[in-house]
Amino acid sequence: MNVDRKTIAVTDAQIPFADLYLSDLNPRSIVNDEAIELLAANIRKLGLIQNPAGLRDADGKVAIVAGGRRYRALAMLQDEERFQTVTVRMAPDQATAEFWATSENAQREDLHPADEIRDFGMMNERGVKVADIAVAYGVTEKHVYRRLALSNLPAPVLDALKAGTVSLSHAAAFTVSNDEALTLEVLASHLERVAQGWGGLSEHMIKSRLKPNNVKGTDRRAVFVGLDDYKAAGGRVGADLFEDVTTFDDPAILDQVFAAKLTQTANDYPAAHGWKWAEATTEPYIGYDFAKSQTLGKLYAIEGELTEAEAERWDELAELADAEALDEEGTAEMDALQKKMDGDFTDLQRALSGVVLFVATNGTVSLESGFIRSEDMAAAVEAGFVEPSRHAEANATPKPAISETLGRDLDRISTGARQNAMLDDPKLALHLLAFQLCGKMGYDTAFSLRKDEAPNVPATETGYVLDKRLTVADADNRSPFDRDHAAEFAKFRxxxxxxxxxxxxxxxxxxLSIRNADLGAMIDKLTAKRTRDTFTPTAENFFGRVNGAYLNDLWSDLLGLAADHPTVTTFEKLKKGEKALRLECLFADPATRTALGLSEDQTCRINAWLPEGMA
Structure with a gap:
């Protein structure tokens, strides 16, 4: 294709959405429905930032050649008048349209994970809610949470991630560290091995080096506690003569003294600073979901305003800072102006809320202010500090054991199992297709014949086995344009x-994607579908994704034991991850079943079990 972009006459036109349709030139023929829903939410909130491109056809309609995802998202927003007319960049001819169709997709570049982590972290620090970050970037809230979990890593780790010398799984391994100096030491060792072509440290090796049996004096807990208090509690010390570093050789004692000293610091804080209460957390930072996990509300400081003279002075100082010409006095002045703009909490805000203290990675006490307990929420609403909740009734509803995401995965597994079973009965498949095509199903369907995918692969494929005939497509790397369909069909026959x-x-x-329950049950019976032939529950694909109470009940039910039976009470004392692994072994490990001495009835119950809602 030969197009001189300098000669393209670009025009924009206001086109009724009803006159738009997707062109065959549009390269995005397969899309992710969930991603389109996220994009629609983004457009509904922020508007259409980039217009789609189109070509007017002989009937006056406009075919969208670039912007297929935006077109599909706009289709979901036709309940709002502002989206019923769309600004479209019009191609002057077919050649330009073809050029735009291929060029836009080829030039798209995703944001690097390291940049996402930093962006999400800065937005979270500014008080932007996770849901709003997800909408702004067109991603799921789960994706935002995963990125925020890495946002407190030292900058050199994120720099290495951006450079490609550290993977996302490596970065996750670094989050176990309480000692920034040790983190950077392990990172340097990893990068040295990478430079020498040895592949770097594994995730396990990183975690092992970050969690040694003794604790270096640079650890945040050791810095905060100090040698004197640690020794007074009976703690032993050692030394690394090569590194000139004191080691704290009794981590358990260090943890006890650390927790006690931090708790006392929190107890002394309210009276000295006017807050209603103060608590402490032993974590090295306040997580993005802290308020939600502790069912706390949140107040924010009242921002200050600079005078006209102060604003002008701020601009002068900012110019000096940009030119790296700001001295210590200027830096102090700029910090004071910044503190004024940041504002402060009023006495009434402090009287209704509290603070949470933590020890940062450098060993100093930090805090986050303005948390509201439930008993003070009504007063905070009345004072106008927070908006009344519109979801109180919804929040009172118990959270289901199986999340929406997990439920969607289980539906996909059921779909895959049904497809597996029907593969061996092609005549039945053809009969069912004929039944749909002749109109006897009305508006309902048995097959997704719009060239959309019928999702049958869950987020994790662990424990899930799909027939390869459903996963391996015919290889065809040719261009989708300019094919001789008649010749190809003759060859196909x-x-x-x-x-x-x-x-x-x-x-x-x-x-195959049957939605009618009765018809689905009938087809399953005719094909003798057995979902467990396709799906084995594991810690990764199911048990680790439900709550601990659900796992306790499941363990008891599968073994047919009373709630006070020692096997059940012992299981309930395990951590959630340990429970998930025990259940995985119960389903997949013969040695575990033998050790438990399972009866034939218990074994049959385990072999037949499926999560509720599956068949």
Whole structure:
């Protein structure tokens, strides 16, 4: 294609959405429904930032050649009048349209994970809610939470992630550290191995080096506690002569003294600073979900305003700072102006709320202010510090054991199991297709025949086995344009009836997505579907994704034991991760079943078990 972009006459036109349709030139023929929903939410809140591009056809309609995802998202927003007319960048001719269709997709570049982590972290520090970050970036809230979990890593770790010398899993391993100096030491060792071509440290090696049996004096807990208090509690010390570092050889004593000293610091804080209460956390920072996990509300400081003279002085100081010409006196002056702009909490705010103290990675006490307990929320609302909740009734509803995301994965597993079962009965598949095509199902369907995918792969494929005929497509790396369909079809027919019928069955069954429960049950019976042949629950794909109470009940029910039975009470004392692994072994490890001495009835119950809602 030969297009001189300097000569393209670009015009924008206001087109009714009803006159738009997706062009065959648009490269995004397969899309993720969840991603489109996220994009629609983004557009609804922020507006359409980039217009789609189109080409007017002979009937006066406009075919969208670039911006297929935006078009699909706009289709979901037609309940609002402002989206019923769309600004479209119009291509003057077919050649330009084809150029735009391929160029936009090729030039798209995703934000690097390291940049995402930093962006999300800065937005979170400014008080932007996770839900709003997700909308702004067109991602799920779960994705934002995962990135925020890495946002407190030292800058050199994120720099290495950006450079490609540290992976996301490596970065996650560094989050176990309480000692920034040790973190940077382990990072340096990893980077040295990478430079020498040894592949760097594994995630396990990183965690092992960050959690040694003794604690260096640079650890935040050691810095905060100090040698004198640690020794007074009976703690032993050692030394590394090569590194000139004192070691605290009794981590348990260090933790006890650390917790006691931090608690006392929190107890003394309210009277000295006017807050209603203060608490302490032993974590090295306040997590993004702290308020939610502790069912606390949040107040924010009343921002200050600079006078006209102060604003002018701020601009002068900012110019000096940008030129790296700001001296200590100027820095102090700028900090004072920044503190005024940041504002402060009023006496009434302090009287209704509290602070949470923590020891940062450098060993100093830090805090986050303005947390509201439930008993003070009504007074805070009345004072106008927070808006009344519109979701009180919804929040009172118990959280279901199976989340929406997990439920969606279980639905996909059920779909895959149904497809697996039908693969061996192509005649039934054809009969069902004919039943749908002849109109006997009304507006309902048995197959997704719009060229959309019928999702059958969960977020994690651990413990999930799908027939390869449903996962391996015919290789075809040719351009989607300028094909001779007649010649290709003639060549296709030479495969013979048997191969064509096999292909038809394979692709037809991959579109199987029955929504009617009665029809689904009938098809499952005819195909003798067994979901457990496709799906084995594991810690990764199920048990680790439900709460501990659910796991306790499941362990008791599967073994048919009373709640006070020692096997059940011992299980309940385990950590959630340990419970998930025990249940995984119960389902997949013969040695575990033998050790428990399971009866035939218990074994049958385990072999047949499926989460509620699956069949």
């Amino acid at each position: 030479k495969r013979g009836d048997a191969k064509i019928m096999d292909l038809l069955n394979r692709y037809l069954v991959s579109q």
